[in-house]
Amino acid sequence: MRHAALLVLIVALAVCLLLTGCSKAKPPSGDTAIPFGNFDEPGGRPSTLGNEAAAPAEGGKKFTLGMSQCSLNEPWRVQMNKDIEEAAKAHPELTVLYKDAQNQAEAQQAQVREFISQGVNLIIISPKEAKPLTQPVAEAMDAGIPVIVLDRKIEGDKYTCFIGGDNVLIGREAGKYLVKLLGGKGKIVELKGLETSTPAGERHKGFMEGIKGSQIEIIHTADCRWLEPNAQKEMNSVLTKFAQIDAVYGHNDPSAHGAWMAAKQEGKGREKTIKFIGIDALPHEGVKYVEEGILAATFEYKTGGKEAIEMAARILQGEKVPKSIVLGTRLFTPENVKQGGQEIKVGS
Secondary structure, three states: HEEEEHHHHHHHHHHHEEEEHHHHHHOOOOOOOOOOOOOOOOOOOOOOOOOOHHHHHHOOOOEEEEEEEOOOOOOOHHHHHHHHHHHHOOOEEOOOOEEEOOOOOOHHHHHHHHHHHHHHOOEEOOOOOOOHHHHHHHHOOOOOOOEEEOOOOOOEEEEEEEEEEHHHHHHHHHHHHHHHHHEEEEEEEEEEEEOOOOOHHHHHHHHHHHHHHEEEEEEEEHHHHHOHHHHHHHHHHHHHOOOOOEEEEEEOOOHHHHHHHHHHHHHOHHHHEEEEEEEOOOOOOOHHHHHHOOOOEEOOOOOOHHHHHHHHHHOOOOHHHHHHHHHHEEEOOOOOOOHOEEOOOOOO
């Protein structure tokens, strides 16, 4: 009996050790790789990644990319992630891990540093603001991790490749279009994006160039942080202050649409007399608004998601890529929207 009891004890200990070993081999809860195509939960904290997610792939033929999105609260940025996802389907050697900083620069700094600690092969970042994200990107480069900067810029040139539209050009074309639309004079409301982000500054700069020499007067500006609810709230206030408003220049389509909603809800019919123009031209958003007669115009601002994946694949194969890739734009108006808009060439 004593021998039998001892044997049972030994077997129990062995089973226990085996189970313990198996549990250590698993990643901790919440520390698992996100399969390609998955995103951080909407409204949730950024997902964490297990070390195994970023480990060098067998044979060096597979790569892990970290994608840090500044915010998924904007339709355009949701589309950017979708474009990345779609483009990556053509590259089975790539696994993309997504993080949403939820419009917080500090969270995005932490995300980049987490990608570095995980040892991903390449980072794609669409920064919330230039200055706070410059140092984390530099740290990634120092760690030997290439970085593709999408849409919004960082300071300096310590990155591998920047991909984005020409915001000065788009702003200038928006200004020129409004001058033509209003016959050279009028009172304008400008609803800006996040003022500390580079596209907002560049779209304002270009717009001022576009209306230069005209009698266009900007009677009110506001920082709407790219968000439609902010623009609608701001426009509610503006409508009570100004009896004459000829046009609204929204730095993105949600801002222009929010302003239109405010004018409609005012109940005086001004949504039909004020001209609203925006930027982005997503097919299901800005272009649709033009088709419906809500916007007088929108300018395409490509997400660069497809181009980012193409450049990432080339970089990871050891190819040299351009330091800067400027994406083209198109003007959509009621007259040309059915024909797919009018191309505006970079440099024009």
